[in-house]
Amino acid sequence: MTDSNGGMTLRKHQRLAMEALDRAWSEGRRRAWVVLPPGAGKTLLGVETAHLLGLPTVVLSPNTAIQNQWVDASAQAGLEAGDDRDLATALSSLTYQSLAVFDAAAEDDAPLIEQLHDNGKELVRRLQHAGPLLLVLDECHHLLEVWGRLLAELLAMLPQARVLGLTATPPAAMTAGEAELVEELFGAVVFEASIPAVVREGDLAPFAELVWLTEPTAAESTWLAESAERFTELVTQLTDPAFGTTPFLVWLDRRFVTRSGGSSWDGLMRSEPELADAALRLHHAGLLAMPEGAVLVEQHRRDPTSQDWVLLIDDWVTGCLRRAAGNDHVLGAIRAALPSVGQVLTRNGIRAGRSPVDRVLARSESKTVATAAIVAQERLALGERLRLLVLTDHERASATLPADLDGVLDEQSGSAYAVLEALLTDNDLEADDALLVTASTIAGSRDTLTRLAQTVPDVELKIDDGPGFCLLTGPWSSRAWVPHVTRFFEAGGCHVLVGTRGLLGEGWDAQRVTGVVDLTAATTPTAVVQTRGRALRIDPAAPDKVALNWTVVCVAEGHPRGDNDWQRLVRKHTGFFGVDESGVVVDGVAHIDPAFSPYAPPSRADFDTINARMAVRADNREEVRERWRVGQPYDDVAGRTVRVRPGPGQRLGTANAAAEVVIRESAIEIRHPTPAPWFARMVVPSLVVLVIGVLAGVLTHGWSLFALIALPLAYAARVRAQGAEGRRVVAAATEQPSVARIASALADALHEAGLVRRAADALVVSMESDGEYRARLDGVTESESELFARALEELLAPIAEPRYVLPRWVVTTRERTWRELARIGAGKSIVPDGVVWHSVPSVLGTNAARARLFAQAWDHWIGGGDAIYTGSPEGAGVLAAQRGSDPFDVSTVIRREWR
Numbered sequence: 074m075t076d077s078n079g080g081m082t083l084r085k086h087q088r089l090a091m092e093a094l095d096r097a098w099s100e101g102r103r104r105a106w107v108v109l110p111p112g113a114g115k116t117l118l119g120v121e122t123a124h125l126l127g128l129p130t131v132v133l134s135p136n137t138a139i140q141n142q143w144v145d146a147s148a149q150a151g152l153e154a155g156d157d158r159d160l161a162t163a164l165s166s167l168t169y170q171s172l173a174v175f176d177a178a179a180e181d182d183a184p185l186i187e188q189l190h191d192n193g194k195e196l197v198r199r200l201q202h203a204g205p206l207l208l209v210l211d212e213c214h215h216l217l218e219v220w221g222r223l224l225a226e227l228l229a230m231l232p233q234a235r236v237l238g239l240t241a242t243p244p245a246a247m248t249a250g251e252a253e254l255v256e257e258l259f260g261a262v263v264f265e266a267s268i269p270a271v272v273r274e275g276d277l278a279p280f281a282e283l284v285w286l287t288e289p290t291a292a293e294s295t296w297l298a299e300s301a302e303r304f305t306e307l308v309t310q311l312t313d314p315a316f317g318t319t320p321f322l323v324w325l326d327r328r329f330v331t332r333s334g335g336s337s338w339d340g341l342m343r344s345e346p347e348l349a350d351a352a353l354r355l356h357h358a359g360l361l362a363m364p365e366g367a368v369l370v371e372q373h374r375r376d377p378t379s380q381d382w383v384l385l386i387d388d389w390v391t392g393c394l395r396r397a398a399g400n401d402h403v404l405g406a407i408r409a410a411l412p413s414v415g416q417v418l419t420r421n422g423i424r425a426g427r428s429p430v431d432r433v434l435a436r437s438e439s440k441t442v443a444t445a446a447i448v449a450q451e452r453l454a455l456g457e458r459l460r461l462l463v464l465t466d467h468e469r470a471s472a473t474l475p476a477d478l479d480g481v482l483d484e485q486s487g488s489a490y491a492v493l494e495a496l497l498t499d500n501d502l503e504a505d506d507a508l509l510v511t512a513s514t515i516a517g518s519r520d521t522l523t524r525l526a527q528t529v530p531d532v533e534l535k536i537d538d539g540p541g542f543c544l545l546t547g548p549w550s551s552r553a554w555v556p557h558v559t560r561f562f563e564a565g566g567c568h569v570l571v572g573t574r575g576l577l578g579e580g581w582d583a584q585r586v587t588g589v590v591d592l593t594a595a596t597t598p599t600a601v602v603q604t605r606g607r608a609l610r611i612d613p614a615a616p617d618k619v620a621l622n623w624t625v626v627c628v629a630e631g632h633p634r635g636d637n638d639w640q641r642l643v644r645k646h647t648g649f650f651g652v653d654e655s656g657v658v659v660d661g662v663a664h665i666d667p668a669f670s671p672y673a674p675p676s677r678a679d680f681d682t683i684n685a686r687m688a689v690r691a692d693n694r695e696e697v698r699e700r701w702r703v704g705q706p707y708d709d710v711a712g713r714t715v716r717v718r719p720g721p722g723q724r725l726g727t728a729n730a731a732a733e734v735v736i737r738e739s740a741i742e743i744r745h746p747t748p749a750p751w752f753a754r755m756v757v758p759s760l761v762v763l764v765i766g767v768l769a770g771v772l773t774h775g776w777s778l779f780a781l782i783a784l785p786l787a788y789a790a791r792v793r794a795q796g797a798e799g800r801r802v803v804a805a806a807t808e809q810p811s812v813a814r815i816a817s818a819l820a821d822a823l824h825e826a827g828l829v830r831r832a833a834d835a836l837v838v839s840m841e842s843d844g845e846y847r848a849r850l851d852g853v854t855e856s857e858s859e860l861f862a863r864a865l866e867e868l869l870a871p872i873a874e875p876r877y878v879l880p881r882w883v884v885t886t887r888e889r890t891w892r893e894l895a896r897i898g899a900g901k902s903i904v905p906d907g908v909v910w911h912s913v914p915s916v917l918g919t920n921a922a923r924a925r926l927f928a929q930a931w932d933h934w935i936g937g938g939d940a941i942y943t944g945s946p947e948g949a950g951v952l953a954a955q956r957g958s959d960p961f962d963v964s965t966v967i968r969r970e971w972r
Contacts, residue, residue: 084276086266087118093264094122098235104228106213106238106259110268111606112277112582115239116146119209122237123164124152129203130164133172134211137552138580140166143211158192160199172196172227173220185223186230197227205233212579212599213238213259221254228258241606243267245660245711245969246598246648268609269650269658269971270709272701277609279701280620281694282651282665283687284642285447286680287439287627294629296481300413300430301632307410308382308633312360317394317403322360324393325352325385329364338366338874339915348388351381363956365874368867368915371966372672379414379633387423414634429478430629434638435594436487437627441495447590447623448496448507448569454692455587458615459568462583462607463590465489468511468573487592493517493571494541507569510558512576515545521567528561551576559583579603584612588621596644605649619694630677639674647671650711650971654690655841656700660711660969667716670966707972711855713862714970717812717846717869720962729813729838735936736882736905742936810881810935812846813838815961818934819865820850822917822927829857833934849970862967864914871959877913877924877940878951879931881960910955913940 083091090107097105109115120143123130132143140156143166147154155162158171174190186197200206208231210224228236238259244252271277289297311321329341329352342349353373355361363369377385386407394400408418415428444463451461469490485491489509496507497518508517508525515522519536522545526534534547555576562570563585570577574593578600586608593604608620626642629635643662651664662669666683669675675683690697735742817833824832835852850861872878882905912918917927924940931937941948 083117083121084114085274086271086276087114087121090118090264090266091121091125094237097263098126102260102263103234104236104238104259105263106240106255106261107263108240108243108265110266110271110277110609111241111603112610113241113266113271114276115211115241116142119143119211119237119239120146120150120152120164123147123207123209124150126207126235128205128207128235129160130207130209131160131200131203132164132166132209132211133169134166134580135169136580137168138555139211140168142580142582158196158199160203167196169220173223184226186226197230200227200231200234206231206235208234208236210236210238213240221258225254225258241602242598243602243648246601251598267650267709267711267971269652269701270707272609273703273705273707275703276611278611278618278620279698279703280609280622280651281690281697282605282646283621283623283691284662284665284683285443285623285625285687286675286683287437287443287625288677288680289433289437289627289629290439292481293433293437293439296478297430297433297629297632297635302413303410304379304382304413304633307406310406311382311386317389318397318399319393321386321389324389325355325361328352328388328392330362338364348384351377351384354378354381355385363873366876366915368873368875368912369870370863370866371670374964375673378636382633383411383414383416383423390418391422428634428637430632430634431637433478433482434627434629434635435641436482438483438486438491439627440487440592440625441491443625444492444590444592445495445499447625450688450691451588451621452568454694457565457568458587460562460565460583460585460587461569461590462577462586462588463489463492463569463571463592464574464577464604464607465492465571465592466574466594468509468514489571489573490516490540492592496569496571497542506567507571508558508562508567509542509571510555510576511573512551513549515549515554515558516542517545517567519543524566525558525561528566529557555581574600574604577607581607582610583607584610585614586610586620587618588623591622591624591645594641596641598648601645601649617695617698619697621691621694626674628674628677628680630674636674643671652697652700654700656702658701658971660971663966663968709971711969711971712849712851712853712858713855713967714847714849715816715862715865715869716966716968717848718964719844719846720964729811729817731817731934732814732936735932736884737936737938738880738882738905738908812848814934815868816848816850816865818927818930819868819914820861821930821933822923823861823864825926825930826917826923828916829853829861859967860916864916866965866967867914868912869961869963869965870912871957872910872912872952872955874952874956875912875915875943876918877927877942878948878955879911879913879928879940880938881909881911881931881935882937883907883909909960910951910958911937911960 086109090109094105094107107115107118109118116139119132132140134140134143143164144154144156147164147166152164153162154164154166156166158165158167172189172193174193175185175188176190186194189197200208208228228234236259238255243265244255244262247255268277272279288294310316314320314323317324329349338349349367350372352361352364353367353369354375354377356363356367357369357373358376390404390407394403404418411418411423412426413430415426415431416423417426448461448463452459465488467488469488470484470486483491485494489511493507493509493516506518506521508521509515515525516539517525522536522543526536526545532548534545537544537546558570559581561567563583574595589604589608591604593600595601595604605622608622612618624642624645627638646660646662646665648660650658650660652658653664653667655667658664659667661671663671666686733743813836816836816838820829820831820833820836823829829850831850831852835850836848837851838846838848840846848865850858853861884906911931913924913927917923918940921940921942924942928937928940941951943949943952
């Protein structure tokens with residue numbers, strides 16, 4: 074579609090991207106990078122850029138499907154396009170492979186350009202001689218993963234070229250290495266639109282991320298239990314003080330706790346964060362003292378994983394055992410136990426090895442059963458509207474199973490073949506219209522294949538019986554047949570399409586897909602973005618479309634590596650946003666279920682409840698749409714939110730204003746006016762009584778009676794008012810600090826220290842119906858938001874090893890006499906019943922000046938005293954007495970949210 078000026082009609086995010094590109098070119102940039110989700114129109118954006126710049130354009134894309142899309146889109150825009158290497162058309166659409174074919178005889182240490190096959194070298198020469206041109210790198214994340222160095226060399230040879238990188242992979246999902254390479258090749262992102270932003274605009278379908286949890290089959294569970302024995306025995310041996318010339322726990326104490334002559338804990342966290350986290354989880358398990366300067370947060374409050382043990386054992390082996398004689402039997406035990414968790418002991422330490430455990434979990438037959446259950450669930454919900462895509466890694470198993478898995482897994486477990494056969498042979502499904510399409514095969518029931526064959530009358534096709542299904546044979550090539558099968562699927566010829574991620578992932582489009590069942594093991598950002606994006610395209614025939622992305626996960630509770638599949642789920646969702654049950658758009662597995670943790674799977678006892686909850690959510694597609702609030706305003710920014718859940722019986726204050734009553738060690742401070750002025754509370758009651766007494770005296774001519782009645786009554790009224798005031802003061806003094814006050818003190822201190830750009834006025838605190846509090850700092854960068862969230866999590870955590878601590882004098886809710894309350898109401902001091910100590914967050918405890926800023930903010934919002942350095946005699950005594958205490962008794966998690 075074109076507009077009146079001959080250009081393409083663009084969506085909002087395409088227009089914004091074009092404006093950002095125009096600014097970038099005008100500012101002299103020659104390289105630009107744009108991030109748009111799958112289905113948001115990157116191809117159209119690139120064609121319009123080529124049209125406006127008027128330069129010869131060369132597009133490199135990862136596969137022939139996307140290559141053809143560029144040719145078709147260019148033709149629709151009236152731009153001459155071709156797919157030949159001669160670059161003879163205005164736009165030449167090629168694949169990366171047309172360039173990156175290497176000569177096997179080339180020297181390995183030569184520049185990659187020189188290692189290219191002659192055809193690749195010829196293409197480079199043509200690019201050089203083309204003069205000023207536009208080089209579009211579609212799905213440029215592929216270059217980061219495979220050909221990053223080659224691209225760097227190529228761009229260095231094309232100084233006149235303008236380079237446009239297009240990708241659907243958000244920067245937050247990239248590794249540090251990929252982000253660094255992107256910065257080197259393209260500079261800063263010119264424009265980025267998130268998936269939630271495009272959904273809110275109505276240009277992608279609202280969607281929900283769902284999970285179906287399974288456990289291994291009986292045969293798989295038996296094998297897994299046996300495989301875990303050696304590693305379990307090794308973990309037990311590690312606590313034996315006679316195991317090794319320097320026992321494991323002694324080594325860890327020297328390494329992490331005493332650290333004589335070693336680096337600070339902050340330095341260790343920066344240099345070896347995974348090892349430091351493992352040590353803190355070992356502390357949580359009661360096997361290691363708390364390292365000085367460490368802080369326990371969400372990821373540490375759980376038992377060590379097998380990977381934690383492996384990291385710590387590796388540190389022990391390389392730093393201790395191999396440097397001393399007499400440890401051969403210990404090394405032998407370690408070497409024998411590691412394969413059960415997919416690791417091997419080498420001369421250079423512990424390295425990842427073949428992991429049959431991971432294969433069992435990834436290809437568990439329970440996943441095929443779960444897929445059938447999801448298909449039945451979706452068929453019941455959608456009927457004839459169902460267009461479900463089931464993605465696997467492989468068409469069929471390409472290699473024989475290892476001998477130790479013989480009888481545990483079927484050879485085809487986890488393959489597209491196995492899924493199709495299960496769907497066609499399940500008598501309860503009525504899913505005989507499931508169809509499989511791969512690069513070499515079309516398969517399904519005889520009836521489905523017959524209907525498919527009838528749609529191509531001019532092609533001679535044959536239907537052969539296969540293993541549990543039939544095969545369609547004839548003139549076959551995936552390039553010709555995949556579009557045909559796609560049209561058949563979209564038209565309702567079949568309702569379930571089974572295929573491989575490689576064929577039906579990137580570059581494959583079907584607007585009517587209602588959901589995806591993800592059975593793949595790939596966790597790279599590229600694979601995840603493309604898999605999740607298959608169902609998000611809007612369907613003009615179904616404007617109310619809501620897509621469901623299902624992931625099937627197998628967890629073996631009790632096995633050291635039984636959470637491997639769960640961790641794969643975590644990696645798939647890290648850096649990607651979805652809407653949770655409360656309507657919050659959140660990053661990570663929390664958008665599947667707010668109770669999900671990225672650090673450990675749910676208990677097996679909860680699987681059935683969780684699966685039932687997912688089924689209910691899947692049935693309520695309209696609720697999913699409402700949670701996305703399509704058409705409503707948004708900022709398209711991300712920030713961190715701290716979710717605070719009080720412990721059992723714990724009561725947090727509700728006040729949001731700064732403390733009205735502050736208890737000090739020897740005095741009380743009432744900062745704000747009382748609800749009524751002193752005159753109204755004290756004098757007025759007395760005058761009322763006095764007037765009554767005067768009238769009584771006048772009427773009876775008994776002034777002595779007045780004295781006997783009026784004055785005691787006035788005094789009693791005054792004492793009563795003082796008692797009421799005293800009760801109010803005590804109530805204010807005994808109230809626990811609220812989350813709002815705690816967070817406000819932190820925000821003000823961080824702002825005064827120059828660490829965040831906004832103070833407590835930008836704080837947003839809400840309380841959910843389940844009693845959970847949520848706190849975030851708005852109007853700041855994402856990094857500042859994260860700094861605030863980490864500091865708040867630390868502030869609310871039990872006291873560990875802070876550099877500074879703060880006192881808060883407290884008054885209990887004990888019963889008080891009327892005389893005591895009257896004295897308090899008259900302004901007499903309350904004697905505190907005790908003191909509670911709080912950690913100064915580490916970012917504000919780096920020096921005395923920052924600690925003072927926090928103490929001042931804390932005193933304003935909550936009340937307290939001076940910050941005390943725990944390295945001083947006084948501070949050391951406080952820390953020794955308070956270490957491990959939990960002044961708030963809350964659990965906290967940090968979630969990345971979009972708004």
